Amino acid sequence: MELTIEQTRGMLAAMCDAIIANVDILTKADQAIGDGDHGVGMSRGFKAAKEAIEGAEPATVGDLFKAGGSAIMATSGGASGVIFGMFLKAPARTFTGDTLDAAGYATWLAAAAAQIQARGKAKPGDKTMVDAVVPAAEAAEEAVPKGLLAVAEAAAEGAHKGKDDTVDMIATFGKAKALGERAKGHPDPGAVSTTILLDTALAYLKTLG
Amino acid sequence: MELTIEQTRGMLAAMCDAIIANVDILTKADQAIGDGDHGVGMSRGFKAAKEAIEGAEPATVGDLFKAGGSAIMATSGGASGVIFGMFLKAPARTFTGDTLDAAGYATWLAAAAAQIQARGKAKPGDKTMVDAVVPAAEAAEEAVPKGLLAVAEAAAEGAHKGKDDTVDMIATFGKAKALGERAKGHPDPGAVSTTILLDTALAYLKTLG
């Protein structure tokens, strides 16, 4: 199974819709351990991304990732604007074809994990979305031989496991840092967003049968 | 019946105690149509008055009225500091003897009503304590032939009637003025204070039998 440009557009648009629909969950997650604006910022960015993705005239799959990622980076603001902008934009340069396959999906997450860590300096264990995207990328990589749907399934599972692991972490980064022990018991908001995005991508792929 | 200097001191001290004990009622009355500080201001002033009255070494009855009135004026602040300071201080110059009789009690209220109106420019009907002190003074004047207790009784009754009349008045003076029709339904806080003072004076006289 591999996605056409139009199917990739559909998958990315569905991911945007999911963030917009879950704004309250993200707000609450950030109120618990941050400054309460993660929902507002993400939905602002992904609304812009959706418009950009729907309006794009892509020659390559990469053009769609770039359009979405750039829109988020330009409108979201906050830490998550750059981080989730990069989450989409990271693989854009390497996606020069007109299809997205299992290897491509894994490449996307590997590029995202690498570039986000390089730019943001958070490492696994710091209680950020890195804790969701790194295991997602690793699981995806391993599943490549099993095809696109399996890759997406492994990625979503990896993200969930990573997100769950953040619950018991002390934040060493970002606005939850001052919380110390008090940050325990809550998942990282950006990790929650990552699971929503990868769950939605998986669900979209499933609708293609 | 006439009061000695020491009995006058007792009467004035009891009046101070009554104001201090009723601070919450006065606060609520001023919250309804003013700025909520009548209770705080009156109790501050009458606490000082009580000290001054108890500490005074009076040669005349007037010295006690002066000590109490001056203390209120110097510590209360607000409109009521001057007004209730004058309420006690007004007759001081004329009280050159060492007793307070029926005519004296009536003179006190007449002097207070006259001087408060001269200084404060509020007239009966303006929804101030003038609406309590003027009928109190008039009723006291009429009762002089019947003796001190009757004078005090008439004064307290007059003050109550006047205070009740303020309920339906629109304020044309002070902080309730802007209320217009909305001031209706609430008595004037200063009129409430006046009834407390004259009720207490009467009660004290009754204890003398």
Place this chain on the structure above:
Amino acid sequence: MAKVKKIINDTENIVSEVLDGYVAASMGKLARVSDRVLARTDIEPGKVGLVIGGGSGHEPVYTSYVGKGLADASVAGNIFAAPAPQFVTAAVELADKGKGVLLVYGNYAGDVLNFDLGAEDATDDTGVEVRTVLVADDCATPDLETRRGIGGGFYQVKIAGAACAEAASLEEAEAAVKKCQANLRTLGVAVSAGSLPETGEPTFTLGDDEIEIGLGAHGEVGVERSKLMPADVLTTKMIDHLVADLPYKKGDRVAMLVNNLGATTQMELMIVTRKAYQLLGDLGIEIARCDIGAYFCSQEMAGFSISLLKLDDQLEHLLNAPCESITFSQG
């Protein structure tokens, strides 16, 4: 309803501790005298004196505006209560450097009673000549004579400060401040209440979605209670009311004060300022100077007021004259 939390010590000492704070921060330029008077230590000999004051709880007004080019002394009452007369007497006597003393304070029954008595005593004691110009800028109520003194009081104190610093005589200073008073209008709006520290209770209550236009500086009820509305609609209502009241006319030059009553954010004030510029611009009224911030508060009340002062050359000169104080200085 829980008590409003306040960073204070004993409520009895609030006012004296506040005055001591000003003295500490003044680097020797201010002193607390007669318990409730904050006064300059370096009043110029031969100047016309300026004494301001009123109930506390409105800081910066009036206490903060003592300094060179502003008031010579301020008399501080208890929270929301006019100061007792003997403090006024002390302030007037201290501010008298031979040319008499101007009193400027808000038009409230309690203040008038106490300041009048205190000033009479000063005149009896020392023969000092005293004149009074009340702050009465609140155009929420129709009757000119009995209007309350609110946010515009800052402009009136600023102009009085410059006038008393420059004027040859008490009459000359008084005339300038009277002109300011005649040209000055303010309208306020309250969004939520401030509280009295002595009781910890809000001084009034508004519904969850209500605001009150024209509400007084102590929480006295205003002229119109309505639902929360967009900033632009509210600003338009307020500017319409203000402009019609004087009235301000096409070609007028004005100073505009957008005053924070306490807890309103500067974000909100800037949105209002933006709209006020548009509206006055459309009417051909020129804003020659604009001041935005907390100049006259009502404890932690949320809300703001807009003041307009019609300028002529003299008033503009006096408004822009240099001054120094803890909260307001200009070069």
Place this chain on the structure above:
Amino acid sequence: MAKVKKIINDTENIVSEVLDGYVAASMGKLARVSDRVLARTDIEPGKVGLVIGGGSGHEPVYTSYVGKGLADASVAGNIFAAPAPQFVTAAVELADKGKGVLLVYGNYAGDVLNFDLGAEDATDDTGVEVRTVLVADDCATPDLETRRGIGGGFYQVKIAGAACAEAASLEEAEAAVKKCQANLRTLGVAVSAGSLPETGEPTFTLGDDEIEIGLGAHGEVGVERSKLMPADVLTTKMIDHLVADLPYKKGDRVAMLVNNLGATTQMELMIVTRKAYQLLGDLGIEIARCDIGAYFCSQEMAGFSISLLKLDDQLEHLLNAPCESITFSQG
């Protein structure tokens, strides 16, 4: 819990309307460019550029401090959210008058990410040299590297403004601001929460009798939650913590900023100021300058912060140098 009432129009337009308010009130000295950048219209040719910025909702910081002797441009993010990189790029390119541009903003992950990206793009586009000095004055947390930028940011911006106006080179300006940063400590206390206008909800909750010492400028949890205590006890705790952190020593000259986080009254600030003077006086630390008021807010949060800046001749000169802006000017 009812939504906090705000005088705004559409929440989507808050930031641009606020910037338009500053432009209107600036009498032509400021312009809004690239949507989210407020910039001087008369930047002196050949000066070292200064760009500041961060999430909105902290006004006056940072947006208000654009003007002669202060920043050349400020980049405004959404409420409590760092601005997107392209606005930073635009501001840097605009502020570059040939000597490079200094960036000064708070040490928050989101700000660092966006400012770095934006500055890199500007350098890629035009070759402009950019240096950054983060505001990281909050000594609530122990680790120096990762400290947050709070109230003392006002002093750092003031000093950066003067340094960039006077310095011969970017390096020289950077060195002065680094020294300021190294000498600056702030500790805050929150009494009640501010709210996000987009949600109308408070950004955190405190009990009816609770305060939180060291709480962050966006409501991030602080270091110690305790019961409300007398002002003098609280001030003593805070001054002790501050003095020990640098440490400030006997004989040091400092500037002190007593900063209103939003809804705290000046009455309270003066009580705190009075106590801080006593305590520092007892320690032999001289307060050479004191600023009291709302310089760095967190929407309508109630609470305050105290900042101490250890001065030397250069820092004192830069702090006292003249500047002009909508909310802060000195002659």
